[in-house]
Amino acid sequence: MKPIYMDHGSTTAVDPDVVRAMTPYFTEIFGNASSLHSYGEQATVGLNASRQIVASAIGAHPDEIIFTSGGTESDNLAIKGIAYRNQDRGRHIITSNIEHPAVLNTCAYLEKHGFEVTYVPVNDRGLLDVESVKEAVRDDTILITVMHANNEIGTIQPIEEICILARDKGIYVHTDAVQSIGKVPIDVNRIGVDLLSISSHKIYGPKGVGALYIRKGTNIEAISHGGSHERGIRAGTENISGIVGFARAMELAQARFDGDCEHLRSLRDRMIGNILKSIDHSYLNGDLEQRLVNNVNIRFSYVEGEAMLLLLNNKGIAVSTGSACSSKSLKPSHVLEALGLAPEEMHGSLRITLGRENTEAEADRVVEALIEIIGKLRAMSPLA
Amino acid sequence: MKPIYMDHGSTTAVDPDVVRAMTPYFTEIFGNASSLHSYGEQATVGLNASRQIVASAIGAHPDEIIFTSGGTESDNLAIKGIAYRNQDRGRHIITSNIEHPAVLNTCAYLEKHGFEVTYVPVNDRGLLDVESVKEAVRDDTILITVMHANNEIGTIQPIEEICILARDKGIYVHTDAVQSIGKVPIDVNRIGVDLLSISSHKIYGPKGVGALYIRKGTNIEAISHGGSHERGIRAGTENISGIVGFARAMELAQARFDGDCEHLRSLRDRMIGNILKSIDHSYLNGDLEQRLVNNVNIRFSYVEGEAMLLLLNNKGIAVSTGSACSSKSLKPSHVLEALGLAPEEMHGSLRITLGRENTEAEADRVVEALIEIIGKLRAMSPLA
Amino acid sequence: MMYNEKVMDHFTNPRNVGDIEDADGVGEVGNPTCGDMMTIYIKVKDDILTNIKFKTFGCGAAIATSSMVTEMGIGKTLEEALKITRDDVADELGGLPPIKLHCSNLAADALHKAIEDHMRKKQ
Amino acid sequence: MMYNEKVMDHFTNPRNVGDIEDADGVGEVGNPTCGDMMTIYIKVKDDILTNIKFKTFGCGAAIATSSMVTEMGIGKTLEEALKITRDDVADELGGLPPIKLHCSNLAADALHKAIEDHMRKKQ
């Protein structure tokens, strides 16, 4: 039977249309955008057009887009770049306790280098309370970095309200929109955010490329040094083929936004409904309303996640037990921990992240497989 | 007439064979290497095989290869990673005055953050004297970073001898081999280097990917934070398609090494000979012997580089006036300055960097074009 | 795959799953907090393990080692069975990923506990 | 392309290249150190610029602005020609890249110097 990929939160296949857009940039339009000759000029044309596309997709000006090597670099650049440049104004940063490791570990690094970080906890549905963020603000707070949507449980944070409270106090706001882009409407001015990270490989673009939106006038410094690429903020020969592919993926995400969202939401609700209905002692992790249209994260009592994942994999079904990044580490997910779950509940959680190409038939096949597998595992479980 | 690309020091077209190797990694083997399911496993297989190929091409162990987003990131990681991690042992770094901006600007950044950097000058042929490096060594020297071959004038530095003097004193040696890989035999153990930077897009691989060799046991810290990819030294979802392409390019570079070098050396010598013979007041920049097989860098009195470059471009010939990275900045090249050239001599320098696909006929056409263009420009020059 | 074929076989087709109502000994190890918990039931006749069953909550390695240890133990004398180490189980499975060697390889301990339980009851 | 078509035209087909042996005025600006050096030669009759020639060492913008300023100046009175600014030359060329506006756009200065040289000689 055809395998079923339902791990789009980890990464997505590159859209054939994106591959087509990239192809000429390998062997024909291969110049270095820094070069003065025609080869360089053609590369620059591709680079500029891509910057225009990515900018307009999020309501930004092209000068506000810095291309990076991915979401991780965007997060590092945003947080360190703001922290280092604004440390004379203060050394306090606010974030949440369910951020991606790219944010959490960058914050932890800064803590070792003279900065203080407040990790505002989410509630048991994985949502941040704006009041708690407000209470965490100090005179020396320079940055609030809160993810737009969580990669494990899909909860969408009230980033607009956070921006409002921050603006009054002259605090920069960064949001990691790696998971939300293409699934939640994003206009940087409507949101009011100063910095926003996105990554190509989560939206059917190639891996190894991403962008950081930096609002005009934002005080930020480079974290990598070299040539004067990307307005001196990000050194390194531009990955034109990757950038062109990323831009094409952004364009497709925009064009298909309404259809994608409707399709994903309907699949998601079908799966959540069927699982909760047909499998006893199964519970949704994360808020049902403020939730990414493609995220299904369920905990099943009495069974362990890796075992479920591997048995599903045997049936050709790819899902995840939490953040793909941490799934090889065996540590219980910090996100599920933040929900206040008991350890054995965390261990039994499964993340299903839907994609454009998934069908109702696939959704139903996965639910059936889950029923069988959980039955089998519970039969061997001393807890059940 | 077919255009002639002779700016391979800036970047190269991706080899069709490399494109073929990458293609399945966009739409078929698209998994995230961090995922536990089959898609992740297949990606991991591609990643591991690529690491093995890149490692063996430079005589390293796969665990000693960290994939990055390119030469710039490799240089940043090597220099900052060593500096930050070893600052308790000392805060002094030695480099040369003809390094790439990725090294020079990283050193300049560290100078602003409590490190001291000695820039050892090269001689008028662009070569570093090992004795001068030795004299620069202090008790608190922790790192010597000297490029293997220069990107503008192609001079090859005595990195083996530098490694010998450093080893005695427990100083780490990093070399930027972005230009030399594929043109100079590289075995990290024969060279004795601790860290070595390479970049894919200079050897007919895709842009946006590179590697840093880090000798086992080297004390280094990460400069980007996030997931535990690349042994915790470089966070971010691995750019598998890029890495697979890079590895294929390394493999091709190895397989074609002897043929490439012979072909390039013969073209190079033919061009240098013909230019110096047929154009008065033209001089070779950089040593003739210790020189990359593909580098022709000539200064022409009484004329300016950009003007030459644009007129050549009108004839479909792509060359550079120095480092591609600095050619839009208008500043005279720091490398030519380091040779002790007078400003007007620097302005009249042209860099021709040959590639695998260039032919003798092309070489001859470029020399003819140069004769005509320089004649024309000198006729307008008040200096001639 | 992180697990070899033999591990996958024991994980997907585990031997001797279940409990024994009139067990001569029961051994329990692990803790749901760590994500692994095992119960081993044994039947003993003339100091020989005539039957072993297990119930396990845990990852692939936890289930596979449980299954393996039941196969290894059945037919052995109590004394022999007490000599089965965690490493023996891992070896018999053709090896486990390093990260799993320490945390999920508890089956031998559970068997030993079941035997100890039996010996305590006999006294 | 960093230069527009008109700049490229004046750069690749510069007008009025050369010197004037019996020039009525000569103006020199720039410095080879900066990468740009221009000499403008003028012939004057009845306070009108009847001929202008240039020699330039420099980048595309330096050559194009030199060529442009000769075209702009020929036929003008000295007074009119003194009013030609750097910006006028850049505008007439349809614009220059920002980075070049300041450093290579010296042709108007050279023309002014040539006129001043002529006026000095007349005194």
Ligand SMILES: Cc1ncc(COP(=O)(O)O)c(C=O)c1O
């Ligand atoms: C929320 C979030 N932030 C950041 C990242 C890191 O992005 P990248 O994989 O492009 O480095 C990811 C994905 O891994 C993510 O889900």
Ligand SMILES: Cc1ncc(COP(=O)(O)O)c(C=O)c1O
């Ligand atoms: C010597 C040298 N080092 C470093 C780099 C930077 O590499 P990348 O363009 O991959 O960032 C280059 C090329 O631009 C180079 O020539």
